[in-house]
Amino acid sequence: MPVTTAELKPILVFDSGIGGLTVLREARVLMPERHFIYIADDAGFPYGGWEEEALKERVISLFGRLLAEHDPEICVIACNTAFTLVGADLRAAFPQMRFVGTVPAIKPAAERTRSGLVSVLATPGTVKRAYTRDLIQSFATQCHVRLVGSENLARMAEAYIRGEAIDDAAVLSEIEQCFVEKDGKKTDIVVLACTHYPFMANVFRRLAPWPVDWLDPAEAIARRARSLVPLPDGFEPLNGIDPAIFTSGHPDFTTRRLLQGFGLTVSQAG
Ligand code: DGL
Numbered sequence: 001m002p003v004t005t006a007e008l009k010p011i012l013v014f015d016s017g018i019g020g021l022t023v024l025r026e027a028r029v030l031m032p033e034r035h036f037i038y039i040a041d042d043a044g045f046p047y048g049g050w051e052e053e054a055l056k057e058r059v060i061s062l063f064g065r066l067l068a069e070h071d072p073e074i075c076v077i078a079c080n081t082a083f084t085l086v087g088a089d090l091r092a093a094f095p096q097m098r099f100v101g102t103v104p105a106i107k108p109a110a111e112r113t114r115s116g117l118v119s120v121l122a123t124p125g126t127v128k129r130a131y132t133r134d135l136i137q138s139f140a141t142q143c144h145v146r147l148v149g150s151e152n153l154a155r156m157a158e159a160y161i162r163g164e165a166i167d168d169a170a171v172l173s174e175i176e177q178c179f180v181e182k183d184g185k186k187t188d189i190v191v192l193a194c195t196h197y198p199f200m201a202n203v204f205r206r207l208a209p210w211p212v213d214w215l216d217p218a219e220a221i222a223r224r225a226r227s228l229v230p231l232p233d234g235f236e237p238l239n240g241i242d243p244a245i246f247t248s249g250h251p252d253f254t255t256r257r258l259l260q261g262f263g264l265t266v267s268q269a270g
Pocket of ligand 1: 045049079082154
């Protein structure tokens with residue numbers, strides 16, 4: 001018996017803004033039978049500068065409402081800044097729900113680097129998390145890991161993907177600390193540890209002082225989500241538009257147009 005789409009619960013994808021779209025597009029490819037609900041907590045954007053306790057409370061209470069309203073199959077937290085802070089609390093608060101997290105890809109970077117010099121480009125919140133330090137301790141003690149917390153890149157990425165002009169010098173000043181030379185060796189991997197940043201990867205490549213591998217975890221996150229939600233026999237691939245909910249209630253016109261390109265339409269709910 002083919003499974004009808006109506007029987008399948010949606011996958012909820014969450015970020016503070018539009019960065020989670022980099023994960024959604026990979027998830028769509030791997031999970032063609034599913035509907036998605038995209039949630040952007042744009043009223044709280046950017047998460048990078050929030051005080052930890054306040055952000056924790058905000059995200060937990062938001063999820064209380066989201067889970068009650070949308071009853072998703074799983075939740076993908078497509079935000080390093082949120083998940084490194086609140087992932088464990090979300091799982092404790094909602095034990096019936098499965099959460100797929102996004103954390104800085106320090107382990108794969110440590111496995112792949114040849115020079116032993118790895119940089120992690122993230123929000124100021126993510127670089128100061130205990131979670132991030134633990135990842136380095138657990139998987140990368142043999143490497144020199146530089147943590148670079150960028151104040152402005154998430155905002156710049158939002159502007160860039162909406163088609164606004166951004167200044168090369170301003171971008172370079174956010175990324176240049178990632179490039180380290182030490183004992184005749186150079187950084188060869190930069191972990192994109194904010195889901196907004198892959199939107200700017202081409203700009204980063206153009207401005208980089210030397211070529212590096214810019215590690216984007218989106219596909220790995222989508223694969224993890226796929227592994228939790230097996231593909232049913234005889235599924236029907238979906239067409240059509242999925243809902244996006246912005247907590248501000250009023251994303252601007254260019255954001256709406258962008259969402260359309262991702263197969264999303266802004267829903268009034270939430
Ligand atoms: N996209 C979010 C992340 O992966 C962060 C953006 C923000 O500062 O809100 O960390």
